[in-house]
Amino acid sequence: MQQDEAVYEPGRKLPLSGRADVIVCGAGPAGVAAALGAAGCGVSVILLESTAMPGGIMTSGMMPNVIDADNKGGFLQKMLRFLHESGAAGNYNSYVPEAVKHFMEDCLVKAGVRIRYNTLVCAVLKRGREVTAVIAESPAGREAFEGRIFIDCTGNGTVAALAGCRFECGDPQTGQPQAASLCALCGGVNAEDIADYWQQKGDKGKLHLLAQLEKAGCSPSYQMPTLFRLTNYEYLLMSNHEHGIFPDDADGISAALIQARREIFSQIAGLKKIAPEIANLCLLTTAAALGLREGRRIRAVYNLTTADLLAGRTQPDAVCRVTVAVDIHPSVANAKSGYGDGGVKARPYDVPLRSLIAADLDNMLLGGRCIGGDFYAHATYRVLGNAIPIGEGAGIMAGAALRKNVLPSVVKVEDFWAFGGNPHQKRG
Numbered sequence: 265m266q267q268d269e270a271v272y273e274p275g276r277k278l279p280l281s282g283r284a285d286v287i288v289c290g291a292g293p294a295g296v297a298a299a300l301g302a303a304g305c306g307v308s309v310i311l312l313e314s315t316a317m318p319g320g321i322m323t324s325g326m327m328p329n330v331i332d333a334d335n336k337g338g339f340l341q342k343m344l345r346f347l348h349e350s351g352a353a354g355n356y357n358s359y360v361p362e363a364v365k366h367f368m369e370d371c372l373v374k375a376g377v378r379i380r381y382n383t384l385v386c387a388v389l390k391r392g393r394e395v396t397a398v399i400a401e402s403p404a405g406r407e408a409f410e411g412r413i414f415i416d417c418t419g420n421g422t423v424a425a426l427a428g429c430r431f432e433c434g435d436p437q438t439g440q441p442q443a444a445s446l447c448a449l450c451g452g453v454n455a456e457d458i459a460d461y462w463q464q465k466g467d468k469g470k471l472h473l474l475a476q477l478e479k480a481g482c483s484p485s486y487q488m489p490t491l492f493r494l495t496n497y498e499y500l501l502m503s504n505h506e507h508g509i510f511p512d513d514a515d516g517i518s519a520a521l522i523q524a525r526r527e528i529f530s531q532i533a534g535l536k537k538i539a540p541e542i543a544n545l546c547l548l549t550t551a552a553a554l555g556l557r558e559g560r561r562i563r564a565v566y567n568l569t570t571a572d573l574l575a576g577r578t579q580p581d582a583v584c585r586v587t588v589a590v591d592i593h594p595s596v597a598n599a600k601s602g603y604g605d606g607g608v609k610a611r612p613y614d615v616p617l618r619s620l621i622a623a624d625l626d627n628m629l630l631g632g633r634c635i636g637g638d639f640y641a642h643a644t645y646r647v648l649g650n651a652i653p654i655g656e657g658a659g660i661m662a663g664a665a666l667r668k669n670v671l672p673s674v675v676k677v678e679d680f681w682a683f684g685g686n687p688h689q690k691r692g
Protein backbone atom coordinates (compact mmCIF):
# COMPACT_ATOMS: atom_id res chain seq x y z
CA MET A 265 0.00 0.00 0.00
CA GLN A 266 1.07 3.56 -0.53
CA GLN A 267 2.02 5.31 2.70
CA ASP A 268 -0.72 7.95 2.43
CA GLU A 269 -3.55 5.53 1.67
CA ALA A 270 -5.89 5.20 4.66
CA VAL A 271 -9.46 4.63 5.74
CA TYR A 272 -11.43 6.55 8.35
CA GLU A 273 -12.75 4.73 11.41
CA PRO A 274 -15.71 6.58 12.93
CA GLY A 275 -15.69 7.18 16.68
CA ARG A 276 -17.96 4.89 18.72
CA LYS A 277 -19.15 4.16 22.23
CA LEU A 278 -17.22 1.25 23.83
CA PRO A 279 -18.19 -1.00 26.71
CA LEU A 280 -16.20 -0.44 29.91
CA SER A 281 -15.04 -3.99 30.63
CA GLY A 282 -13.05 -3.33 33.76
CA ARG A 283 -11.84 -0.78 36.25
CA ALA A 284 -8.96 -1.29 38.67
CA ASP A 285 -6.41 0.66 40.67
CA VAL A 286 -3.62 -0.70 38.47
CA ILE A 287 -3.84 -1.86 34.87
CA VAL A 288 -0.81 -3.92 33.81
CA CYS A 289 -0.45 -4.26 30.03
CA GLY A 290 1.43 -7.41 29.01
CA ALA A 291 1.73 -10.60 31.09
CA GLY A 292 5.33 -11.41 30.22
CA PRO A 293 7.73 -12.16 33.07
CA ALA A 294 7.84 -8.47 34.00
CA GLY A 295 4.07 -8.02 33.73
CA VAL A 296 3.31 -10.99 35.95
CA ALA A 297 5.80 -9.72 38.55
CA ALA A 298 4.30 -6.19 38.28
CA ALA A 299 0.77 -7.47 38.82
CA LEU A 300 1.87 -9.48 41.85
CA GLY A 301 3.89 -6.58 43.23
CA ALA A 302 0.90 -4.24 43.03
CA ALA A 303 -1.59 -6.81 44.35
CA GLY A 304 0.72 -7.43 47.30
CA CYS A 305 0.22 -3.79 48.30
CA GLY A 306 -3.52 -4.39 48.64
CA VAL A 307 -4.72 -2.61 45.47
CA SER A 308 -6.90 -4.05 42.69
CA VAL A 309 -5.14 -5.20 39.51
CA ILE A 310 -6.19 -6.16 35.97
CA LEU A 311 -3.58 -7.85 33.77
CA LEU A 312 -4.13 -7.60 30.00
CA GLU A 313 -2.24 -10.01 27.71
CA SER A 314 -2.46 -10.37 23.94
CA THR A 315 -1.56 -14.09 23.82
CA ALA A 316 -3.25 -16.98 25.60
CA MET A 317 -0.69 -17.42 28.40
CA PRO A 318 1.51 -15.64 30.92
CA GLY A 319 5.30 -15.60 30.60
CA GLY A 320 6.11 -13.72 27.36
CA ILE A 321 9.48 -14.79 26.02
CA MET A 322 9.67 -17.54 28.71
CA THR A 323 6.58 -19.29 27.34
CA SER A 324 5.12 -17.99 24.06
CA GLY A 325 8.70 -17.20 23.00
CA MET A 326 10.05 -20.52 24.38
CA MET A 327 13.22 -19.10 25.90
CA PRO A 328 12.99 -19.62 29.68
CA ASN A 329 16.71 -19.30 30.27
CA VAL A 330 17.25 -17.07 33.29
CA ILE A 331 20.46 -15.05 33.41
CA ASP A 332 21.61 -12.75 36.27
CA ALA A 333 19.31 -14.16 38.96
CA ASP A 334 21.85 -14.96 41.70
CA ASN A 335 21.78 -11.61 43.51
CA LYS A 336 17.99 -11.21 43.36
CA GLY A 337 15.12 -12.07 45.70
CA GLY A 338 11.36 -11.53 45.48
CA PHE A 339 9.09 -13.24 42.95
CA LEU A 340 12.03 -14.30 40.77
CA GLN A 341 13.58 -16.45 43.52
CA LYS A 342 10.17 -17.86 44.51
CA MET A 343 9.60 -18.95 40.92
CA LEU A 344 13.08 -20.45 40.54
CA ARG A 345 12.66 -22.34 43.84
CA PHE A 346 9.35 -23.78 42.61
CA LEU A 347 10.87 -24.77 39.25
CA HIS A 348 13.77 -26.55 40.92
CA GLU A 349 11.64 -28.28 43.54
CA SER A 350 9.09 -29.47 40.98
CA GLY A 351 11.72 -31.01 38.71
CA ALA A 352 11.21 -28.39 35.99
CA ALA A 353 14.84 -27.20 35.90
CA GLY A 354 16.93 -28.21 32.90
CA ASN A 355 20.60 -27.51 32.44
CA TYR A 356 22.24 -24.11 32.32
CA ASN A 357 19.46 -21.95 33.89
CA SER A 358 16.71 -23.22 31.59
CA TYR A 359 13.26 -24.32 32.72
CA VAL A 360 10.24 -26.15 31.35
CA PRO A 361 7.92 -23.46 29.87
CA GLU A 362 4.72 -25.25 30.91
CA ALA A 363 5.84 -25.21 34.56
CA VAL A 364 6.54 -21.48 34.28
CA LYS A 365 2.98 -20.90 33.02
CA HIS A 366 1.53 -23.03 35.82
CA PHE A 367 3.44 -21.22 38.57
CA MET A 368 2.66 -17.76 37.23
CA GLU A 369 -1.05 -18.48 36.84
CA ASP A 370 -1.24 -20.03 40.29
CA CYS A 371 0.38 -16.97 41.91
CA LEU A 372 -1.82 -14.52 39.99
CA VAL A 373 -5.03 -16.34 40.85
CA LYS A 374 -4.08 -16.61 44.53
CA ALA A 375 -3.23 -12.88 44.60
CA GLY A 376 -6.66 -11.98 43.21
CA VAL A 377 -5.35 -10.48 39.96
CA ARG A 378 -7.97 -10.40 37.19
CA ILE A 379 -6.28 -11.98 34.18
CA ARG A 380 -7.50 -11.22 30.68
CA TYR A 381 -5.87 -13.25 27.87
CA ASN A 382 -6.32 -12.72 24.12
CA THR A 383 -6.65 -9.02 24.87
CA LEU A 384 -4.45 -6.73 22.78
CA VAL A 385 -4.10 -3.16 24.02
CA CYS A 386 -4.36 -1.00 20.92
CA ALA A 387 -5.18 2.58 22.01
CA VAL A 388 -4.93 4.90 24.99
CA LEU A 389 -7.25 7.61 26.32
CA LYS A 390 -5.63 10.57 28.09
CA ARG A 391 -6.46 13.71 29.99
CA GLY A 392 -3.42 16.00 29.98
CA ARG A 393 -0.46 14.08 31.43
CA GLU A 394 -2.67 11.33 32.74
CA VAL A 395 -3.84 8.11 31.09
CA THR A 396 -7.49 7.46 31.94
CA ALA A 397 -8.14 4.20 30.07
CA VAL A 398 -6.66 1.73 27.61
CA ILE A 399 -8.64 0.34 24.71
CA ALA A 400 -8.20 -3.29 23.76
CA GLU A 401 -9.38 -5.79 21.14
CA SER A 402 -10.40 -9.22 22.46
CA PRO A 403 -12.89 -11.99 21.71
CA ALA A 404 -15.41 -9.61 23.34
CA GLY A 405 -14.71 -6.97 20.68
CA ARG A 406 -13.33 -3.49 21.25
CA GLU A 407 -13.53 -2.47 24.89
CA ALA A 408 -12.08 -0.11 27.49
CA PHE A 409 -10.34 -0.66 30.84
CA GLU A 410 -10.05 2.24 33.28
CA GLY A 411 -7.33 2.55 35.88
CA ARG A 412 -5.52 4.95 38.18
CA ILE A 413 -1.98 3.80 37.34
CA PHE A 414 -0.96 1.97 34.16
CA ILE A 415 2.16 -0.18 33.82
CA ASP A 416 3.55 -0.87 30.36
CA CYS A 417 5.01 -4.38 30.44
CA THR A 418 4.60 -5.09 26.72
CA GLY A 419 8.36 -5.52 26.33
CA ASN A 420 8.19 -3.22 23.31
CA GLY A 421 6.85 -0.16 25.14
CA THR A 422 3.75 -0.29 22.94
CA VAL A 423 1.30 1.27 25.38
CA ALA A 424 3.58 4.15 26.37
CA ALA A 425 4.22 4.81 22.67
CA LEU A 426 0.48 4.76 21.94
CA ALA A 427 0.13 7.33 24.75
CA GLY A 428 2.60 9.60 22.98
CA CYS A 429 5.67 8.99 25.17
CA ARG A 430 9.03 9.67 23.54
CA PHE A 431 11.21 6.64 22.89
CA GLU A 432 14.30 5.33 21.13
CA CYS A 433 14.90 2.04 19.40
CA GLY A 434 18.02 0.39 18.02
CA ASP A 435 21.72 1.11 17.87
CA PRO A 436 22.33 4.89 17.66
CA GLN A 437 25.14 4.26 15.12
CA THR A 438 23.14 2.16 12.65
CA GLY A 439 19.53 2.74 13.74
CA GLN A 440 19.06 -1.04 13.65
CA PRO A 441 17.80 -3.25 16.50
CA GLN A 442 19.55 -6.38 17.77
CA ALA A 443 18.73 -9.59 15.90
CA ALA A 444 15.51 -11.43 16.77
CA SER A 445 15.21 -15.25 17.08
CA LEU A 446 12.46 -17.82 16.83
CA CYS A 447 13.01 -20.62 19.34
CA ALA A 448 11.79 -24.21 19.03
CA LEU A 449 11.07 -27.27 21.16
CA CYS A 450 12.71 -30.52 20.00
CA GLY A 451 12.75 -34.05 21.33
CA GLY A 452 13.06 -37.72 20.55
CA VAL A 453 16.70 -38.31 21.48
CA ASN A 454 18.32 -39.27 24.76
CA ALA A 455 20.20 -36.46 26.50
CA GLU A 456 23.23 -38.59 27.29
CA ASP A 457 23.57 -39.62 23.64
CA ILE A 458 23.80 -36.00 22.50
CA ALA A 459 25.64 -34.50 25.49
CA ASP A 460 28.18 -32.91 23.11
CA TYR A 461 25.47 -30.82 21.52
CA TRP A 462 23.78 -29.14 24.45
CA GLN A 463 24.70 -26.04 26.35
CA GLN A 464 27.19 -26.52 29.17
CA LYS A 465 29.47 -23.95 30.80
CA GLY A 466 31.49 -22.25 28.06
CA ASP A 467 30.95 -22.44 24.31
CA LYS A 468 31.80 -26.11 23.65
CA GLY A 469 28.21 -27.26 23.06
CA LYS A 470 27.43 -24.31 20.78
CA LEU A 471 30.56 -24.84 18.70
CA HIS A 472 29.83 -28.55 18.33
CA LEU A 473 26.25 -27.83 17.24
CA LEU A 474 27.54 -25.20 14.80
CA ALA A 475 30.04 -27.68 13.32
CA GLN A 476 27.38 -30.37 12.97
CA LEU A 477 24.94 -27.96 11.30
CA GLU A 478 27.65 -26.89 8.90
CA LYS A 479 28.48 -30.52 8.18
CA ALA A 480 24.79 -31.02 7.38
CA GLY A 481 24.97 -28.11 4.92
CA CYS A 482 22.80 -25.84 7.11
CA SER A 483 25.10 -22.95 8.04
CA PRO A 484 22.90 -21.22 10.67
CA SER A 485 21.99 -17.54 10.54
CA TYR A 486 22.96 -17.42 14.27
CA GLN A 487 26.66 -18.13 14.69
CA MET A 488 26.27 -19.52 18.24
CA PRO A 489 23.35 -21.96 17.86
CA THR A 490 22.32 -23.33 21.24
CA LEU A 491 20.48 -26.41 22.44
CA PHE A 492 19.20 -26.10 26.03
CA ARG A 493 18.43 -29.44 27.69
CA LEU A 494 15.09 -29.25 29.52
CA THR A 495 14.61 -32.93 30.42
CA ASN A 496 16.26 -36.18 29.39
CA TYR A 497 14.46 -36.04 26.06
CA GLU A 498 13.33 -32.42 25.45
CA TYR A 499 15.41 -29.45 24.27
CA LEU A 500 14.98 -25.83 23.33
CA LEU A 501 16.77 -24.78 20.17
CA MET A 502 17.86 -21.19 19.47
CA SER A 503 19.61 -21.26 16.10
CA ASN A 504 18.49 -18.35 13.91
CA HIS A 505 18.89 -14.60 13.68
CA GLU A 506 16.34 -12.36 11.96
CA HIS A 507 17.55 -8.85 11.17
CA GLY A 508 16.02 -5.39 10.95
CA ILE A 509 12.83 -6.31 12.81
CA PHE A 510 11.24 -3.37 14.61
CA PRO A 511 8.36 -3.93 17.07
CA ASP A 512 5.78 -2.18 14.85
CA ASP A 513 6.83 -3.88 11.60
CA ALA A 514 3.96 -6.37 11.27
CA ASP A 515 4.94 -7.43 7.74
CA GLY A 516 8.60 -7.81 8.74
CA ILE A 517 7.67 -9.92 11.77
CA SER A 518 5.48 -12.17 9.60
CA ALA A 519 8.23 -12.62 6.99
CA ALA A 520 10.79 -13.34 9.73
CA LEU A 521 8.54 -16.02 11.27
CA ILE A 522 8.17 -17.76 7.91
CA GLN A 523 11.89 -17.57 7.19
CA ALA A 524 12.87 -18.77 10.69
CA ARG A 525 10.45 -21.71 10.64
CA ARG A 526 11.84 -22.76 7.24
CA GLU A 527 15.41 -22.56 8.56
CA ILE A 528 14.64 -24.53 11.75
CA PHE A 529 12.85 -27.24 9.78
CA SER A 530 15.82 -27.70 7.44
CA GLN A 531 18.30 -27.65 10.36
CA ILE A 532 16.49 -30.52 12.11
CA ALA A 533 16.21 -32.47 8.85
CA GLY A 534 19.94 -31.90 8.24
CA LEU A 535 21.06 -32.92 11.75
CA LYS A 536 19.06 -36.16 11.56
CA LYS A 537 21.06 -37.23 8.54
CA ILE A 538 24.61 -36.64 9.70
CA ALA A 539 25.07 -38.71 12.86
CA PRO A 540 23.37 -41.82 14.29
CA GLU A 541 23.11 -40.38 17.84
CA ILE A 542 20.82 -37.60 16.63
CA ALA A 543 18.93 -39.46 13.88
CA ASN A 544 15.69 -39.53 15.91
CA LEU A 545 15.68 -35.82 16.72
CA CYS A 546 12.28 -34.32 15.96
CA LEU A 547 10.88 -30.82 15.89
CA LEU A 548 7.95 -30.73 18.33
CA THR A 549 6.90 -27.13 17.79
CA THR A 550 8.25 -23.69 17.05
CA ALA A 551 7.43 -20.86 19.49
CA ALA A 552 4.13 -18.99 19.19
CA ALA A 553 5.96 -15.65 19.05
CA LEU A 554 9.10 -14.30 17.42
CA GLY A 555 11.55 -13.33 20.17
CA LEU A 556 12.41 -9.64 19.77
CA ARG A 557 15.51 -8.84 21.79
CA GLU A 558 14.91 -5.17 21.35
CA GLY A 559 11.88 -2.91 21.32
CA ARG A 560 11.25 0.70 22.28
CA ARG A 561 13.21 2.19 25.16
CA ILE A 562 10.73 4.65 26.63
CA ARG A 563 12.05 8.02 27.82
CA ALA A 564 11.96 7.89 31.64
CA VAL A 565 12.65 10.31 34.47
CA TYR A 566 16.17 8.79 34.64
CA ASN A 567 17.61 7.10 31.56
CA LEU A 568 20.43 4.63 32.21
CA THR A 569 23.52 5.33 30.15
CA THR A 570 26.72 3.61 29.08
CA ALA A 571 28.49 5.86 31.62
CA ASP A 572 26.42 4.23 34.41
CA LEU A 573 27.59 0.81 33.23
CA LEU A 574 31.23 1.81 32.94
CA ALA A 575 31.21 3.47 36.37
CA GLY A 576 29.21 0.70 38.05
CA ARG A 577 26.97 3.47 39.42
CA THR A 578 24.90 2.78 42.52
CA GLN A 579 21.54 4.51 43.09
CA PRO A 580 19.70 5.52 46.27
CA ASP A 581 16.42 4.19 44.85
CA ALA A 582 17.76 0.92 43.41
CA VAL A 583 15.26 -1.64 42.16
CA CYS A 584 17.92 -4.23 41.36
CA ARG A 585 21.63 -4.54 40.60
CA VAL A 586 22.59 -5.66 37.09
CA THR A 587 25.70 -7.86 37.08
CA VAL A 588 25.86 -9.25 33.51
CA ALA A 589 28.02 -8.20 30.58
CA VAL A 590 26.63 -6.25 27.63
CA ASP A 591 25.05 -8.81 25.27
CA ILE A 592 24.45 -7.51 21.75
CA HIS A 593 23.30 -9.83 18.99
CA PRO A 594 24.38 -8.40 15.63
CA SER A 595 21.97 -6.22 13.71
CA VAL A 596 23.22 -7.38 10.29
CA ALA A 597 23.36 -10.77 8.57
CA ASN A 598 26.65 -12.69 8.13
CA ALA A 599 28.24 -11.24 11.26
CA LYS A 600 31.36 -13.13 12.33
CA SER A 601 30.20 -13.66 15.92
CA GLY A 602 26.84 -14.56 17.49
CA TYR A 603 27.00 -11.84 20.13
CA GLY A 604 29.41 -9.46 21.83
CA ASP A 605 29.76 -6.55 24.24
CA GLY A 606 30.31 -3.88 21.59
CA GLY A 607 33.48 -2.82 23.41
CA VAL A 608 31.56 -1.72 26.53
CA LYS A 609 32.82 -3.43 29.69
CA ALA A 610 29.96 -3.08 32.15
CA ARG A 611 30.51 -3.18 35.90
CA PRO A 612 27.64 -4.12 38.26
CA TYR A 613 25.28 -1.12 38.44
CA ASP A 614 21.86 -0.25 39.90
CA VAL A 615 18.58 0.29 38.08
CA PRO A 616 16.82 3.19 39.84
CA LEU A 617 13.06 3.48 40.36
CA ARG A 618 13.23 6.68 38.29
CA SER A 619 14.00 4.60 35.17
CA LEU A 620 10.61 2.97 35.58
CA ILE A 621 8.61 6.24 35.44
CA ALA A 622 7.68 7.51 31.96
CA ALA A 623 8.94 11.06 31.61
CA ASP A 624 5.96 12.26 29.58
CA LEU A 625 3.06 11.04 31.76
CA ASP A 626 2.25 11.17 35.47
CA ASN A 627 0.61 7.76 35.90
CA MET A 628 2.47 5.53 33.42
CA LEU A 629 5.11 3.16 34.79
CA LEU A 630 7.42 0.89 32.82
CA GLY A 631 8.31 -2.70 33.66
CA GLY A 632 10.78 -5.11 32.04
CA ARG A 633 12.90 -4.35 29.01
CA CYS A 634 11.10 -1.13 27.90
CA ILE A 635 12.41 1.09 30.75
CA GLY A 636 14.50 4.21 30.13
CA GLY A 637 18.05 3.49 29.02
CA ASP A 638 20.45 3.68 26.09
CA PHE A 639 21.29 0.90 23.64
CA TYR A 640 24.15 -0.56 25.73
CA ALA A 641 22.34 -0.30 29.06
CA HIS A 642 19.34 -2.09 27.55
CA ALA A 643 21.68 -4.83 26.36
CA THR A 644 22.32 -5.70 30.04
CA TYR A 645 19.11 -5.07 32.00
CA ARG A 646 16.93 -6.79 29.37
CA VAL A 647 17.75 -10.30 30.67
CA LEU A 648 15.22 -12.12 32.82
CA GLY A 649 17.15 -11.84 36.09
CA ASN A 650 16.65 -8.07 35.82
CA ALA A 651 13.43 -7.74 33.79
CA ILE A 652 11.49 -9.63 36.48
CA PRO A 653 12.65 -7.56 39.52
CA ILE A 654 12.14 -4.41 37.42
CA GLY A 655 8.53 -5.48 36.74
CA GLU A 656 7.98 -6.30 40.40
CA GLY A 657 9.47 -2.94 41.39
CA ALA A 658 7.08 -1.09 39.05
CA GLY A 659 4.13 -2.94 40.59
CA ILE A 660 5.23 -2.16 44.14
CA MET A 661 5.85 1.48 43.25
CA ALA A 662 2.30 1.70 41.80
CA GLY A 663 0.85 0.07 44.93
CA ALA A 664 2.84 2.31 47.27
CA ALA A 665 1.78 5.46 45.34
CA LEU A 666 -1.89 4.51 45.56
CA ARG A 667 -1.72 3.54 49.22
CA LYS A 668 0.05 6.82 50.05
CA ASN A 669 -2.17 8.79 47.66
CA VAL A 670 0.76 10.38 45.81
CA LEU A 671 2.08 10.29 42.25
CA PRO A 672 4.60 7.48 41.54
CA SER A 673 7.35 10.04 41.02
CA VAL A 674 7.14 11.17 44.64
CA VAL A 675 6.94 7.75 46.29
CA LYS A 676 9.56 7.75 49.06
CA VAL A 677 12.23 5.06 48.87
CA GLU A 678 11.39 4.07 52.46
CA ASP A 679 7.76 3.46 51.40
CA PHE A 680 8.92 1.39 48.41
CA TRP A 681 10.93 -0.74 50.82
CA ALA A 682 8.09 -0.92 53.35
CA PHE A 683 5.80 -2.40 50.69
CA GLY A 684 8.42 -5.05 49.84
CA GLY A 685 10.49 -3.27 47.19
CA ASN A 686 14.03 -4.42 46.46
CA PRO A 687 14.16 -7.41 48.80
CA HIS A 688 17.64 -8.40 47.64
CA GLN A 689 19.83 -5.41 48.32
CA LYS A 690 21.23 -3.93 51.50
CA ARG A 691 19.20 -0.95 52.64
CA GLY A 692 20.88 2.33 53.41
Ligand SMILES: Cc1cc2nc3c(=O)[nH]c(=O)nc-3n(C[C@H](O)[C@H](O)[C@H](O)COP(=O)(O)OP(=O)(O)OC[C@H]3O[C@@H](n4cnc5c(N)ncnc54)[C@H](O)[C@@H]3O)c2cc1C
Pocket residue numbers: 289290291292293294295312313314315318319320321322324325327329330331332383384385386417418419420422423444445446554555556557558631632633634646647648649651
Ligand atom coordinates in the same frame (compact mmCIF):
# COMPACT_ATOMS: atom_id res chain seq x y z
C1 LIG B 1 15.46 -14.76 21.47
C2 LIG B 1 15.71 -14.26 22.84
C3 LIG B 1 16.60 -14.92 23.67
C4 LIG B 1 16.81 -14.46 24.96
N1 LIG B 1 17.65 -15.17 25.76
C5 LIG B 1 17.71 -14.85 27.07
C6 LIG B 1 18.45 -15.68 27.97
O1 LIG B 1 19.04 -16.67 27.58
N2 LIG B 1 18.45 -15.32 29.30
C7 LIG B 1 17.80 -14.22 29.77
O2 LIG B 1 17.80 -13.98 30.97
N3 LIG B 1 17.14 -13.40 28.92
C8 LIG B 1 17.06 -13.70 27.59
N4 LIG B 1 16.36 -12.90 26.74
C9 LIG B 1 15.84 -11.59 27.22
C10 LIG B 1 14.57 -11.68 28.04
O3 LIG B 1 13.90 -12.90 27.85
C11 LIG B 1 13.57 -10.56 27.74
O4 LIG B 1 14.19 -9.35 27.62
C12 LIG B 1 12.49 -10.54 28.82
O5 LIG B 1 11.57 -11.54 28.49
C13 LIG B 1 11.81 -9.25 28.98
O6 LIG B 1 10.61 -9.45 29.71
P1 LIG B 1 9.36 -8.51 29.45
O7 LIG B 1 8.28 -9.02 30.34
O8 LIG B 1 9.80 -7.10 29.54
O9 LIG B 1 8.96 -8.73 27.90
P2 LIG B 1 8.34 -9.95 27.12
O10 LIG B 1 8.89 -11.24 27.60
O11 LIG B 1 8.52 -9.63 25.68
O12 LIG B 1 6.77 -9.94 27.48
C14 LIG B 1 5.89 -8.97 26.97
C15 LIG B 1 4.45 -9.49 27.06
O13 LIG B 1 3.54 -8.46 26.66
C16 LIG B 1 2.59 -9.00 25.74
N5 LIG B 1 2.15 -7.88 24.89
C17 LIG B 1 2.88 -7.24 23.96
N6 LIG B 1 2.17 -6.25 23.40
C18 LIG B 1 0.94 -6.27 23.99
C19 LIG B 1 -0.23 -5.49 23.84
N7 LIG B 1 -0.29 -4.47 22.96
N8 LIG B 1 -1.30 -5.79 24.60
C20 LIG B 1 -1.26 -6.83 25.49
N9 LIG B 1 -0.16 -7.60 25.67
C21 LIG B 1 0.93 -7.32 24.94
C22 LIG B 1 3.37 -10.08 25.02
O14 LIG B 1 2.51 -11.02 24.42
C23 LIG B 1 4.20 -10.68 26.16
O15 LIG B 1 3.51 -11.67 26.84
C24 LIG B 1 16.13 -13.31 25.43
C25 LIG B 1 15.25 -12.63 24.60
C26 LIG B 1 15.02 -13.10 23.33
C27 LIG B 1 14.03 -12.39 22.47
